[in-house]
Amino acid sequence: MTLTPVRPELAADTLTDSLSGALNDRDAFARHQERNLRPETVRELGRKIEEAGVEYIYYALPTIGSRMVAKMVPANHFRRNLEKGICFHRTALSDLQNDRYGNLIGGGIEAREFWALPEPDTFVVLPWDTSVARIFCTAYEPPHLPEVGGRPMGIDTRALLIRAHEAFTARTGFEVRSGTEPEMTWEGPGLEVVKKPGTSPAYQVENLERMRPIYKQLVTYATAMGLDMIEGDYEDDGQIELNWMYDRVERTADRLVTYRQICKQVAREFGVTASFMPKPYNGQMGNGCHHNLSLWYGDTNVTEDAGRVELHVSQTARHAIGGMISHAPGSMAVMASTVNSYKRFWDAGQFAPSTANWGLDSRGCLIRISSNGRMEYRVPDAAVNPYLSHTLLIAAMEDGLNRQLDPGNPDDGGADVPAIGGQLPLTLGDAIDAFVSDTYLTSALPADLVSIYTQLKQEEWARYCGAITEWDREMYWETIP
DSSP states (O other): OOOOOOOHHHHHHHHHHHHHHHHTOTTHHHHHHHHHTOHHHHHHHHHHHHHHTOOEEEEEEEOTTSOEEEEEEEGGGHHHHHHHOEEEEGGGGGTTOBOTTSOBTTTOTTOOEEEEEEOGGGOEEOTTOTTEEEEEEEEEOOTTSTTTTTOBOTTOHHHHHHHHHHHHHHHHSOEEEEEEEEEEEEESTTOOOOOOTTSOOTTOHHHHHHTHHHHHHHHHHHHHTTOOEEEEEEOSTTEEEEEEOOEEHHHHHHHHHHHHHHHHHHHHHHTOEEEOOSOOSTTSOOOBEEEEEEEEETTEETTSOTTOOSSOOOHHHHHHHHHHHHTHHHHHHHHTOSTGGGGGGTSTTSSOOOEEOEEESOTTSSEEEOTTSOEEEOOOBTTOOHHHHHHHHHHHHHHHHHHTOOOOSOOOSOTTOOOTTEEOOOSHHHHHHHHHHOHHHHHTSOHHHHHHHHHHHHHHHHHHHTOOOHHHHHHHTTTOO
């Protein structure tokens, strides 16, 4: 497919104009409401509720920090909720986080509420209690408000990804598919690790067997909630990774936040803890969440050239890689979103890339090209908001396609291969600065979202910088002067 290069400032203008048009659409709420109230939609949702014996529904949506917020409503009110939705305080989407002065980030206590309309096709029964179901919602400005009523909420990251992907496909003809690799750490009775000193417990059947009751329950629940589970393994101490089949990016993001909910439920059932903390221990692997990306034109994966069998990527994929590498520093505040995330990059030999580069089957690179036609983006960790991460990756790939960016030769471990993205930020503070400085990337996000996300991350960094830890005591208590 032929792509016409454009200047980067024009590419940014295209993103901004597309986003502005969507967010200024005051008819969006009414159209969603109309779709919800189609007789066939109401009948089908009512049938699902009755057949499953559902008595309660969680009306849910992800926050900026990728947590889930929800309200519970008795299921018999589902038609009313299809029409009216659910109301939340606006700061629910910014994680109800206070700054250091006690003010709620995202509008304060006096902030307006927003209305969340359910998406009927996301209805799913919770397999651990089939009297309860969950349905995702989309957030809107309350329709009665002057000037802004009915508009989509700019800080609804789930809706943002859906819009961004649709617009990307309309402009380029390509669909983005993704599969994630969520690693996490489990601790509790019966999960003690078996290994020789100086070795890794990765792939050892004995450790996998100790996790057997847990992974079996995870797979059972995940399958019931629509995830096509394909494989899993034991990695470092207490760490397992279970994978499901790749799909369009918005479906993969939904499945990742669903999987997190499942893990927490299974942990409760077994009396253990399940953590998505990016770096729980020094000297052991962090919890990553690699994003495996591919570009599709219809039913054709254009990431690779048809007929070639050696490890390679197509020219189209090279341009996409060039965009992702170019914008890798600016993406870091989303891909590695916590203070703890950056501990992965300071612990030598832990497979976490600190340079914006790419390679053929190289696990030390930011982007690894695998043998099955995918671009494995290796920075994201287990705390990532998958809606935000995929939105930024789509924007970065589009920039690479438009400007026909060349990522250079793949890094084979030599010292003479330049990385067009350079060194990645190694602290959250530096990542925030890089995020704000990448005006192309921030143009892909609503201004309110950029402002609130930046404030949330600056607050987290400031709290960390002001915290007195055991490390401070060990280093300075008796050693100064």
